[in-house]
Amino acid sequence: MPVRHLATALLVLGLTACSAGLGRSSDAADATQPTELLARLPAAKGEVDQIVWNLSGEPDTLFPPNAATYGGGQVLGNLCDTLLKSDADFRLTPGLATFEQVDPHTLVYKVRDGVKFWNGDPLTAEDVAYSMNRAKDPSSLVSYIYQNVKSIKAAGDEVTVKFSTPDELFNHEMASIAGMVMQKTYAEQAGKNLGAPSGGVMCSGPFKLDSWKSGDSITLSRNDAYWDSERRALAKSVKFTFVTDSTALTQALNAGEIDGAYEISPSAVPALRSSKAGRLVFGPSMQTTGLAVARPDGPLRNVKLRQAFQTLIDREALAKVVFNGAATPGYTSLSSTTWPNDQKQVYQEAYQPFVKERSFDVAKAKALVAESGYQGQELVLAIRSGDDSGSRTAQLVQQQAKAAGITIKISPLPPLAFDQAGYDPTKRQGLDLLLGGSFNVAQDPLEPLGFTLLPGQAYNYTGYDNAEVTKLLTEARQTFDPAERARMIVAAQQLYEPDSALIPLVENSTITFLNHRLSGAITAFSYWTMPQMAFVGAAG
Numbered sequence: 001m002p003v004r005h006l007a008t009a010l011l012v013l014g015l016t017a018c019s020a021g022l023g024r025s026s027d028a029a030d031a032t033q034p035t036e037l038l039a040r041l042p043a044a045k046g047e048v049d050q051i052v053w054n055l056s057g058e059p060d061t062l063f064p065p066n067a068a069t070y071g072g073g074q075v076l077g078n079l080c081d082t083l084l085k086s087d088a089d090f091r092l093t094p095g096l097a098t099f100e101q102v103d104p105h106t107l108v109y110k111v112r113d114g115v116k117f118w119n120g121d122p123l124t125a126e127d128v129a130y131s132m133n134r135a136k137d138p139s140s141l142v143s144y145i146y147q148n149v150k151s152i153k154a155a156g157d158e159v160t161v162k163f164s165t166p167d168e169l170f171n172h173e174m175a176s177i178a179g180m181v182m183q184k185t186y187a188e189q190a191g192k193n194l195g196a197p198s199g200g201v202m203c204s205g206p207f208k209l210d211s212w213k214s215g216d217s218i219t220l221s222r223n224d225a226y227w228d229s230e231r232r233a234l235a236k237s238v239k240f241t242f243v244t245d246s247t248a249l250t251q252a253l254n255a256g257e258i259d260g261a262y263e264i265s266p267s268a269v270p271a272l273r274s275s276k277a278g279r280l281v282f283g284p285s286m287q288t289t290g291l292a293v294a295r296p297d298g299p300l301r302n303v304k305l306r307q308a309f310q311t312l313i314d315r316e317a318l319a320k321v322v323f324n325g326a327a328t329p330g331y332t333s334l335s336s337t338t339w340p341n342d343q344k345q346v347y348q349e350a351y352q353p354f355v356k357e358r359s360f361d362v363a364k365a366k367a368l369v370a371e372s373g374y375q376g377q378e379l380v381l382a383i384r385s386g387d388d389s390g391s392r393t394a395q396l397v398q399q400q401a402k403a404a405g406i407t408i409k410i411s412p413l414p415p416l417a418f419d420q421a422g423y424d425p426t427k428r429q430g431l432d433l434l435l436g437g438s439f440n441v442a443q444d445p446l447e448p449l450g451f452t453l454l455p456g457q458a459y460n461y462t463g464y465d466n467a468e469v470t471k472l473l474t475e476a477r478q479t480f481d482p483a484e485r486a487r488m489i490v491a492a493q494q495l496y497e498p499d500s501a502l503i504p505l506v507e508n509s510t511i512t513f514l515n516h517r518l519s520g521a522i523t524a525f526s527y528w529t530m531p532q533m534a535f536v537g538a539a540g
Helices: 015-021 026-030 070-079 125-136 170-175 184-193 246-254 266-273 303-312 315-322 341-357 362-372 388-403 415-421 446-453 467-477 482-499 525-529
Strands: 048-054 084-086 092-094 097-103 106-111 149-155 158-163 207-213 217-222 235-241 278-293 327-329 378-384 407-413 433-439 502-515
Touching: 048 246, 070 207, 070 217, 070 235, 070 525, 084 170, 092 097, 092 170, 097 170, 106 125, 106 170, 125 149, 125 158, 125 184, 246 266, 246 388, 266 278, 266 388, 266 502, 278 525, 303 362, 303 388, 303 482, 303 502, 315 327, 315 388, 315 502, 341 482, 362 388, 378 388, 378 415, 388 407, 388 433, 407 415, 415 433, 446 467, 446 482, 467 482, 502 525
Parallel strands: 048 235, 378 407, 378 433
Antiparallel strands: 084 092, 097 106, 106 158, 149 158, 207 217, 217 235, 278 433, 278 502, 327 502
């Protein structure tokens, strides 16, 4: 995930549009223009032998609790089942388990009978508890989700989770990589190679991991013994490629060499909009693009200088020109797509003052730069190499920063190094800003805010520590009343936004391309928490 991978980690641009998109007819889909948000293309009509699908970058791991990148999470969505399933409207349904909130401090998961791992061994409560405890470990990128968990214990076919304090967020995250289940025996035998090309993973999903050729591809084969009849795969095999150059990917899609891809660069929209090989679709999204202050020291430790960035960027022009309409301006670190549907008005009222305060104003930015005491030091802005839209965005930021008196050097990083910089501080040494995307897995503001604002979290790059903000967010997570929770979060927003180390730029749509020979693709960002390749099959 780019700026922050999981925050975090996913949000929907209007879940009503998402629901409507699920019912589109074939004719409507064929006539789709990228300005119309669709959550899913018409159901596939049959099986296919193989699908070649491109990832936005090679995963750095397939160990579920740490697979917080676009590619890693996408691949694992097809391999490893989660405790719960989440639909496009974030409604939870049983996955590998049913659940009961026994009391505010106790959740009990009853493990589904009849599920088997790819090797034929049955799924047990011990496997579930083991996987959850691995995710709970402080070394895990998703350990924040487990921060209030006191114990996880298996007995019979049940796993009991005890909380030190009530936690309204936890159960929603069990439909994400935080709730993925691996086989305990296999994981222990794999040791440090678990999730690596040499060790792989053992799960129960609709596809099995066949091979991972580092630097080339990951190949999956269909699990014909899969337990979930609604999500059985139509493709016998899926080959994931790792083309990171947007021009090369566009050429391969147009030539039919690659069947499809998510996270298409907005710069490729004009070339793919009229493609004869397939269709381009914009979908409801839980993604944002922004600038993240990369370290606690350096010139950007100065709040006034960070505030200058909030007003020196023309977000409207960026969304229109660079993102080709596949984005809308964003003005706070809390994206509007995280707002729970029943509390949107509360968040909207708190949001509007920031829109006014952070509208494009070079004169205001210059004044803030002068107040900051900035002396013209070069700020290093890291981008993902091969991403034309990222490069164009960085150039726009560079130009507009120069107009305000700020000097920026653009530093392209190899895709894997850029992904690692998102969660590893040693990879951010010498960098001042990261330009990239982030996403959430639940429509809950506490997910991104906790990952980026609470002390000690992986995506809190500047070491932000405000006792009152921590108190408000902690109490909000303990509160099951949505109105009261919204009040606390909005109160926290008033405190952290003036000091924010994140300069939001736009809220993105998910851009998907699919070859005409195929259909059934999930085109909303909900694909990331689903076995998305299982639904893709023959169009006719």
